Amino acid sequence: MSKTERSKPKYPYFEEETSVDVVNARMGPDVDPRLREVMSVLVKHLHAAIKEIEPTHEEWLQGVKFLTEVGQMCSDWRQEFILLSDTLGVSMLVDSINHRRPNGATENTILGPFYVPAAPRYANGTNICLDGKGEPMVVRGHVVDTDGEPIAGALVDVWQTNDDGFYDVQQKDVQPDWNLRGVFTTENDGSYWYRAVKPRYYPIPDDGPVGKLLGHLGRHPNRAAHIHFIVSAPGYDPVITHIFTPDCQFLAEDSVFGVKDSLIADFQKVTDPARAYELGFESPFWSVDWDFVLAAKKDTTKE
Amino acid sequence: MSKTERSKPKYPYFEEETSVDVVNARMGPDVDPRLREVMSVLVKHLHAAIKEIEPTHEEWLQGVKFLTEVGQMCSDWRQEFILLSDTLGVSMLVDSINHRRPNGATENTILGPFYVPAAPRYANGTNICLDGKGEPMVVRGHVVDTDGEPIAGALVDVWQTNDDGFYDVQQKDVQPDWNLRGVFTTENDGSYWYRAVKPRYYPIPDDGPVGKLLGHLGRHPNRAAHIHFIVSAPGYDPVITHIFTPDCQFLAEDSVFGVKDSLIADFQKVTDPARAYELGFESPFWSVDWDFVLAAKKDTTKE
Numbered sequence: 001m002s003k004t005e006r007s008k009p010k011y012p013y014f015e016e017e018t019s020v021d022v023v024n025a026r027m028g029p030d031v032d033p034r035l036r037e038v039m040s041v042l043v044k045h046l047h048a049a050i051k052e053i054e055p056t057h058e059e060w061l062q063g064v065k066f067l068t069e070v071g072q073m074c075s076d077w078r079q080e081f082i083l084l085s086d087t088l089g090v091s092m093l094v095d096s097i098n099h100r101r102p103n104g105a106t107e108n109t110i111l112g113p114f115y116v117p118a119a120p121r122y123a124n125g126t127n128i129c130l131d132g133k134g135e136p137m138v139v140r141g142h143v144v145d146t147d148g149e150p151i152a153g154a155l156v157d158v159w160q161t162n163d164d165g166f167y168d169v170q171q172k173d174v175q176p177d178w179n180l181r182g183v184f185t186t187e188n189d190g191s192y193w194y195r196a197v198k199p200r201y202y203p204i205p206d207d208g209p210v211g212k213l214l215g216h217l218g219r220h221p222n223r224a225a226h227i228h229f230i231v232s233a234p235g236y237d238p239v240i241t242h243i244f245t246p247d248c249q250f251l252a253e254d255s256v257f258g259v260k261d262s263l264i265a266d267f268q269k270v271t272d273p274a275r276a277y278e279l280g281f282e283s284p285f286w287s288v289d290w291d292f293v294l295a296a297k298k299d300t301t302k303e
Numbered sequence: 304m305s306k307t308e309r310s311k312p313k314y315p316y317f318e319e320e321t322s323v324d325v326v327n328a329r330m331g332p333d334v335d336p337r338l339r340e341v342m343s344v345l346v347k348h349l350h351a352a353i354k355e356i357e358p359t360h361e362e363w364l365q366g367v368k369f370l371t372e373v374g375q376m377c378s379d380w381r382q383e384f385i386l387l388s389d390t391l392g393v394s395m396l397v398d399s400i401n402h403r404r405p406n407g408a409t410e411n412t413i414l415g416p417f418y419v420p421a422a423p424r425y426a427n428g429t430n431i432c433l434d435g436k437g438e439p440m441v442v443r444g445h446v447v448d449t450d451g452e453p454i455a456g457a458l459v460d461v462w463q464t465n466d467d468g469f470y471d472v473q474q475k476d477v478q479p480d481w482n483l484r485g486v487f488t489t490e491n492d493g494s495y496w497y498r499a500v501k502p503r504y505y506p507i508p509d510d511g512p513v514g515k516l517l518g519h520l521g522r523h524p525n526r527a528a529h530i531h532f533i534v535s536a537p538g539y540d541p542v543i544t545h546i547f548t549p550d551c552q553f554l555a556e557d558s559v560f561g562v563k564d565s566l567i568a569d570f571q572k573v574t575d576p577a578r579a580y581e582l583g584f585e586s587p588f589w590s591v592d593w594d595f596v597l598a599a600k601k602d603t604t605k606e
Contacts, residue, residue: 014392014560016399022560023392028521035519038362041355043391049348050396053341060397064384071374071384081367081374088346089317089326093353094363096319216338218331257317257325 020047069209079113083210086110086256087219099239104146105295106239109258112228114167119157119181126184127195127280130176134163134197136276136285137267142190143231143292150190151294154233157183158194160226165202186233195279198267198286201225201250214255224254229292236294243290265290323350369512376511382416386513389413389559390522402542407449408598409542412561415531417470418462422484429487430498430583433479437466437500440570440589441582445493446534447596453493454597457536460486461497463529468505489536498582501570501589504528504553517558527557532595539597546593568593 014022024040055063073080085091091110099108122128129136143154159181161167168179184192206214206221214221225248232238242258243265244251251259268287270276276283317325327343358366376383388394394413402411425431432439446457462484464470471482487495509517509524517524528551535541545561546568547554554562571590573579579586 013555013562013564014395014399016396019392019396019399019560026520026522026556031519031521038356038358039520041352045348045352045355046391046393047396049344050393050400052344052348054400055341055397057397057401059341060388060394064382064388067370067384068374068377068382071371071377074371074374079367079371081370085363085367088349089322090349090353091363092317093319093322093350094358094360096317096322097353097357098360216334217329217342218334219329252316253329257322259316261316 016051020044023047066209066213073208073210078205078208080208080210082113083204083208084213086204087210087214089257092257101237102146102295104293105237106231106241106293107260107262108240109242109260109263110256111240112256112258114169115159115228115230116169116181119159119183120178121183121185122194124184124187124191124193125195126182128158128178128180128182129162129195129197130179131162134200136195136279136281137198137288138193138195138279138281138285139227139288139290140191140193141290141292143186143192143233143294144190145236146293146295150186150188151233151236152186152188152190154186154190154192154231154236154292154294155183156186156192156194156292157230157232158196159228160196160199161202163197163200165200195281196227199225199227199245201248204255219255220250220253221255222250222253223256224248224250224259226258231292231294233294235297237297239292239294241292243288319354323347326350369516372512376513381508381511383511383513385416386507386511387516389507390513390517392560395560404540404542405449405598407596408540409534409544409596410563410565411543412545412563412566413559414543415559415561417472418531418533419472419484422460422462422486423481424486424488425497427487427490427494427496428498429485431461431481431483431485432465432498432500433482434465437503438587438589439498439579439582439584440501440591441496441498441584442530442591442593443494443496444593444595446489446495446536447493447594448539449596449598453489453491454536454539455489455491455493457489457493457495457534457539457595457597458486459489459495459497459595460533460535461499462531463499463502464505466500466503468503498584499530502528502530502548504551507558522558523553523556524558525553525556526559527551527553527562529561534595534597536597538600540600542595542597544595546591 023043027036070080070084095108095110143151162180168175184194186192201222203221225245226242228242230240243263244259245267246264265288269284270287271284273283276285323346326346330339373383373387398411398413446454465483471478487497489495504525506524528548529545531545533543546566547562548570549567568591572587573590574587576586579588
């Protein structure tokens with residue numbers, strides 16, 4: 001068969017100018033519509049990036065090697081691609097897109113890798129600091145709806161680092177089980193309160209390829225000091241969020257872009273020994289007032 | 304310290320609208336300028352893709368898991384991220400960008416994973432098919448410059464699959480060493496010729512996550528039948544290229560987008576027993592005439 005006898009190709013051959021169309025036209029007729037949409041957009045932007053960067057063969061190979069190392073760093077205990085997503089702002093972007101809340105509702109931020117479900121349920125006021133380290137802190141507030149009405153029986157699930165900047169699960173041989181974790185339930189007036197210690201900043205795991213990349217980019221791996229919460233109640237959108245200390249040196253440079261202006265709390269330093277005594281604290285201690293505002297679930301009758 | 308006392312952040316906090324600027328502003332002042340450029344463009348297009356796709360949290364997690372599987376499929380013998388790059392047209396795009404040749408010079412295409420350096424050097428005319436399988440083929444032509452002047456002493460490094468669709472290195476226990484590989488040197492008139500067998504189409508490795516993705520996309524893993532060449536001569540840009548058979552059923556659907564119109568050769572079926580006898584072939588056999596056109600190196604005096 002000679003070249004001139006062959007039939008016209010179903011699709012044109014690959015050319016630089018038409019690369020996106022050629023690749024996307026290759027998908028079959030029965031592809032899941034959402035997958036078709038996702039892949040078409042990914043190929044479009046991936047090719048646009050390549051055309052703008054014009055990588056050399058060596059640079060392309062460096063990219064391949066980097067992604068391979070990221071994949072190979074992953075284990076049951078480590079998700080390096082999530083770290084990559086976090087440090088490039090992708091995780092926060094996905095979070096923002098999925099949590100465009102009505103004005104006034106508490107803003108979401110990323111879950112992070114250290115959440116452990118089914119923490120102990122405690123009576124309000126319980127001190128969840130089990131290792132005795134750090135500056136004592138009391139957190140008090142209400143869970144309310146977007147009209148300011150209290151929500152009784154809401155769950156406030158909290159976790160944070162200890163004063164050394166580690167979560168209990170990172171130091172299983174050092175910290176008591178469930179140190180600085182607990183689930184509280186709001187009273188009839190929507191109120192909750194508990195005792196703990198002021199949280200510390202800490203680095204995300206930076207001994208892998210993502211940490212190395214951050215180094216090359218002149219970036220540090222530290223997360224601004226924060227407390228994690230998941231607040232939920234029947235009939236409302238649960239909120240996964242943090243509150244941040246206003247005095248952390250990394251507040252404006254959180255390595256995963258988790259800080260939102262609306263999530264920076266007042267941390268009041270209290271030096272009155274009588275107030276400390278009431279709480280069973282040494283003086284001074286930190287006092288935080290924080291309300292959570294939940295939005296009603298869409299398309300769902302409140303239970 | 305109260306919220307109002309804290310100093311203004313050096314950069315604004317992350318918001319959906321400003322996400323690209325916030326992430327890229329985080330790079331330090333001493334970052335390698337090329338790395339800064341590459342990362343800025345990648346973050347811009349990555350965020351644009353996310354904003355267009357609006358992935359759910361579950362879809363984002365599926366993406367993370369897919370990339371992790373791709374990384375974990377890689378080994379000393381398997382580069383799944385290169386397969387991903389190949390099947391999304393990225394490898395061909397990078398190749399095209401780096402090989403915009405003067406009109407008339409032989410076009411490049413991708414190297415592929417089966418090249419082995421330092422194949423045996425043979426006299427012109429040698430038959431490199433060592434397993435006796437397949438339809439005999441003779442390839443004849445010249446290596447010339449862009450003015451059509453012959454280039455003597457050019458190296459024509461060739462490799463291809465056997466008639467079962469496998470390279471020797473994929474079947475180390477089955478095929479003779481260096482089966483269907485060899486390096487030929489052009490004569491004073493620029494000519495080269497050798498004997499082999501008509502190449503077969505074959506699938507790229509499709510037992511990993513990339514093969515699974517191709518399946519979901521309604522795409523097959525087959526490469527159109529081709530012969531690989533690296534042609535080089537002092538003072539000229541080496542060309543890494545293929546020639547394709549015009550009658551392959553996958554010509555218009557090469558799984559890695561390697562086909563270019565200019566690289567489809569005439570494969571003439573010869574039934575004359577006298578001509579077969581001259582070549583030591585059974586009749587019929589395939590005859591291919593193919594010239595390679597090399598462009599002079601830029602900024603280099605021809606040696």
